[in-house]
Amino acid sequence: MLAIDVNDLRKEFQIQKTREGLKGAIRDLFNREYSQVTAVKDISFQIKKGEICGYIGENGAGKSTTIKMLTGILVPTSGSIKVNGYIPHKEREAFVKGIGVVFGQRSQLWWDIGVIESFQLLKKVYRVSEAEFKPRLSELVERLQLSDLLNRPVRKLSLGQRMRCELAASLLHNPQILFLDEPTIGLDIVVKTEIREFLKSMNQRFETTILLTTHDLQDIEALCSRVIMLDDGRIIYDGGLAELKEKWGKGKDIILRFAEAVQLERLQELTSGMEVHWSVDDEWTARVWIPQNKANVSEVLSRVVGVMSIEDIQITQMETDDIVREIYQSGSAVAKPTYRNESDSGQASQEKEVAPHA
């Protein structure tokens, strides 16, 4: 069964242009000018029940906008969405009972009241019976180590403590699908690891489907068997993490430390005609990325070694972070989309958002 079914999904934002100065402000009052940003451009993907899928992309790629449409917070411009069989923005009441949402940057808990009181309110919002609520809460309290936090107001919690409470809050009604938007942002490595372990076990025990946006590729490594990669509102990769590494991870990254100061242009000049990519870490250190089948390590080194004196050489295989960076830099796994004439700077959106459990 499909947990999430998205077809030709598109989201355009109308944004109001603001003209400069008093004259501009007055003109704006009478004659508003709008421009358009297309955040999500006709994307399609399907996610099966029980899958954990990473949804990644650079800033502004359209990840949050997609999650907001999938959770019914925003209405799509066109295309279709079915989540758990429901159309999120239309069948809200039935729909929200089956989903949990965590926005790392925004709290669903009430700031000034005790955590447990927020949980009680959410129990009412989701109409969870006492019989279901009690065991569920005690399990979440135990698994996420919340017992000391329950009576504290949310504003007094550290970020890591709050995030553990947010996760519990999103799971109180035992949703089949969990949407996580940057759940580990700003957390230290210990809390990140705890949260990853917790999500993995939830997924294994309850077959909870998880769609996760993150900039932390360790989250992806730890949790996701599949990744969907977005660039400028379009999907540029959808497949297994292993295949992504297989396809793109072939090549070598060499770090060279020179005995003298080095310049990027000089290195590029030495390897001119070769398909390699140089970058400079500091005055004495440079790195070169050599894609497989494009050049080989000894060829690149031989061009440099005879000319410059080198103190140290380190050769590494690509990690997931590097692979993703490489894909972004090269445009995409498929064709690079062309930018339409759209801009969003200094402009106010007309869009209204609905709270997930409103």
Ligand SMILES: Nc1ncnc2c1ncn2[C@@H]1O[C@H](COP(=O)(O)OP(=O)(O)OP(=O)(O)O)[C@@H](O)[C@H]1O
């Ligand atoms: N309410 C809005 N009104 C106007 N434009 C918006 C609105 N929300 C998002 N956008 C624009 O849509 C594009 C995609 O934004 P979105 O927040 O979905 O990206 P993202 O991939 O989540 O980025 P990040 O990693 O920075 O959170 C951006 O150009 C953004 O400025």
